[in-house]
Amino acid sequence: MTPGRPPVLSVRGLSVRFLLPGGHRVAAVTDAHFDVAPGECLALIGESGCGKSVLASALLGLLPANAQTAGSALLGDLDLLTAGERTLARTVRGRRIGLIPQSPAAHLTPVRTIRSQTEEVVARLTGVRGRAALRAAAERAAERAGFPTDHLDRHPHELSGGLAQRAATALALIGDAPLLLADEPTTGLDRDLVDRTVDELRRHVDADRALLMITHDLAAAERVADRVAVMYAGRIVELSEADAFFGSPGPRHPYSRGLLEALPERSFLPIPGLPPELGSLPDGCAFAPRCAHATDICTTLPPLTGPVACHRPLPAPARTPEAIRA
Amino acid sequence: MLELRTVTAGYDRRTPVVRDATLTVTAGEAVGLLGPSGCGKSTLARVAALLHRPDAGEVVLDGIRVHHYRHRAPRDRRTAVGVVFQQPRLSADPRLRLTDLIAEPLRATGRRSSVPGRVAELAETVGLTPDLLTRRPHEVSDGQLQRACVARALVLRPRWLICDEMTAMLDASTTAALVRAVEDYRTDTGAGLLAVGHDRTLLNRWCDRTVHWDTVTAPAAKTLA
Ligand SMILES: Nc1ncnc2c1ncn2[C@@H]1O[C@H](COP(=O)(O)OP(=O)(O)OP(=O)(O)O)[C@@H](O)[C@H]1O
Numbered sequence: 407m408t409p410g411r412p413p414v415l416s417v418r419g420l421s422v423r424f425l426l427p428g429g430h431r432v433a434a435v436t437d438a439h440f441d442v443a444p445g446e447c448l449a450l451i452g453e454s455g456c457g458k459s460v461l462a463s464a465l466l467g468l469l470p471a472n473a474q475t476a477g478s479a480l481l482g483d484l485d486l487l488t489a490g491e492r493t494l495a496r497t498v499r500g501r502r503i504g505l506i507p508q509s510p511a512a513h514l515t516p517v518r519t520i521r522s523q524t525e526e527v528v529a530r531l532t533g534v535r536g537r538a539a540l541r542a543a544a545e546r547a548a549e550r551a552g553f554p555t556d557h558l559d560r561h562p563h564e565l566s567g568g569l570a571q572r573a574a575t576a577l578a579l580i581g582d583a584p585l586l587l588a589d590e591p592t593t594g595l596d597r598d599l600v601d602r603t604v605d606e607l608r609r610h611v612d613a614d615r616a617l618l619m620i621t622h623d624l625a626a627a628e629r630v631a632d633r634v635a636v637m638y639a640g641r642i643v644e645l646s647e648a649d650a651f652f653g654s655p656g657p658r659h660p661y662s663r664g665l666l667e668a669l670p671e672r673s674f675l676p677i678p679g680l681p682p683e684l685g686s687l688p689d690g691c692a693f694a695p696r697c698a699h700a701t702d703i704c705t706t707l708p709p710l711t712g713p714v715a716c717h718r719p720l721p722a723p724a725r726t727p728e729a730i731r732a
Numbered sequence: 733m734l735e736l737r738t739v740t741a742g743y744d745r746r747t748p749v750v751r752d753a754t755l756t757v758t759a760g761e762a763v764g765l766l767g768p769s770g771c772g773k774s775t776l777a778r779v780a781a782l783l784h785r786p787d788a789g790e791v792v793l794d795g796i797r798v799h800h801y802r803h804r805a806p807r808d809r810r811t812a813v814g815v816v817f818q819q820p821r822l823s824a825d826p827r828l829r830l831t832d833l834i835a836e837p838l839r840a841t842g843r844r845s846s847v848p849g850r851v852a853e854l855a856e857t858v859g860l861t862p863d864l865l866t867r868r869p870h871e872v873s874d875g876q877l878q879r880a881c882v883a884r885a886l887v888l889r890p891r892w893l894i895c896d897e898m899t900a901m902l903d904a905s906t907t908a909a910l911v912r913a914v915e916d917y918r919t920d921t922g923a924g925l926l927a928v929g930h931d932r933t934l935l936n937r938w939c940d941r942t943v944h945w946d947t948v949t950a951p952a953a954k955t956l957a
């Protein structure tokens with residue numbers, strides 16, 4: 407983070423609750439705190455269903471009607487949690503926050519070609535006018551995201567997963583928003599395309615944009631992120647520098663450690679058990695039933711102190727002579 | 733055996749996306765098919781799953797040539813193959829609760845009485861908790877929905893499984909858990925597997941052998957970087 411510059415996005419105590427029929431409450435996000443600065447990428451990682459996408463929807467004002475939020479999420483001086491739909495639709499989405507969605511094929515309009523959707527977004531968000539100019543601008547937008555221009559006349563269902571993702575990326579970059587929010591931007595892409603996509607996103611970060619990237623692709627996160635936030639059962643349980651997280655000393659929260667170890671290039675062992683039901687979270691550490699390090703103290707909630715929310719974080723190994731020299 | 737013999741397939745006969753693909757999976761074997769994005773892997777996977785009629789070539793399932801695809805395929809052939817796709821949102825009926833999504837193939841084939849037992853058993857296998865089973869697709873995450881899609885693919889005890897990028901949307905732990913669920917099922921039943929994807933590390937770790945798209949298809953096949 408660049409010291410002295412205000413963050414683009416500042417999230418404080420953000421919580422999201424879903425009210426389900428029968429009075430059930432689902433605690434999808436609880437008490438999230440983080441900043442994203444210009445020129446910085448924060449990767450938000452975690453197990454499926456832990457609340458990552460809900461957090462993104464909250465920032466965009468795209469939560470369903472049965473959701474309740476608390477806390478604040480400041481984009482400049484606008485609180486995204488209390489801004490009205492009109493403000494969000496007219497000045498935020500696409501203009502101040504560029505969204506690269508999960509399930510791109512489902513996000514694109516099925517009945518229209520990629521060209522017509524791209525031209526429409528160009529017309530809506532930029533000053534470009536006139537048929538020929540729009541056509542050219544749409545082609546540039548496609549190229550920028552690595553979408554082959556000879557596929558522009560296709561409909562979303564005629565695209566492979568990888569191409570649909572690049573179409574969605576192209577749309578998100580058109581408005582040149584200061585904050586990019588990418589929800590699983592590399593899903594369905596092969597390794598080369600993952601690298602190209604995240605390198606492209608990194609270029610936007612290096613051009614002083616802020617990027618919040620939600621991903622389950624740990625290799626992509628390692629490639630692009632400056633910092634990593636790990637989410638478990640709706641809470642951020644670890645927030646650390648990417649170098650320390652992926653390299654040495656490695657993750658310090660037992661959950662983050664298990665997630666990294668589950669990779670096929672590591673032990674390929676799933677974390678035992680299941681994530682808790684967000685509708686009935688335990689009072690203490692939500693990871694305790696799956697945690698090999700749990701003791702009695704874990705029945706109380708561990709606060710986020712320093713980089714981890716854990717009563718018994720894994721030790722930061724003593725620095726090796728090589729690490730000190732480096 | 734599941735045999736794909738010089739299969740040519742696509743969406744326009746003049747420009748097939750799969751050309752002369754030949755691939756055999758023997759009983760109980762797990763084969764990984766590795767290829768870059770957009771190469772046509774998913775199209776070939778749909779042919780193998782009897783969901784897409786090839787323009788040329790043939791599919792031979794357990795020694796019998798396949799003549800009918802999609803809803804025209806006879807029931808015993810359709811139910812011999814279980815399929816899991818990459819994007820659960822596109823393959824799951826949004827109106828069904830997860831429990832009904834999993835049970836639907838049982839109901840469709842007149843096995844209503846086995847629904848409660850089989851759904852509970854599979855929910856356990858794929859790691860779905862009871863509260864999730866009563867929700868509809870828009871009320872669960874992609875990973876949770878994919879767990880349900882895996883359970884659905886296993887519900888009729890298929891002899892063959894086709895997994896097209898099954899874990900592409902999933903985190904590392906869910907990936908490892910679902911691969912284990914599929915492998916436990918295969919250990920119990922001896923089912924064969926064709927796993928399509930582009931993650932070399934994953935397919936090598938998962939499958940008995942991994943073949944590359946270029947060695948399976950004719951070199952003329954259109955690839956798109
Ligand atoms: N219904 C369709 N109509 C026309 N073209 C299609 C259709 N479905 C797929 N294609 C095209 O066929 C080619 C191969 O698609 P396929 O989905 O099989 O690729 P893939 O290898 O699975 O890619 P990815 O890994 O990115 O998902 C792509 O060029 C795609 O655009």
Ligand code: SF4
Pocket residue numbers: 659660661691692693694695697698699700701704708715716717718719
């Ligand atoms: S607080 Fe206790 S149960 Fe939770 S992760 Fe730390 S050691 Fe494990």
Ligand SMILES: [Mg+2]
Pocket residue numbers: 566567773774818896897
């Ligand atoms: Mg595919």
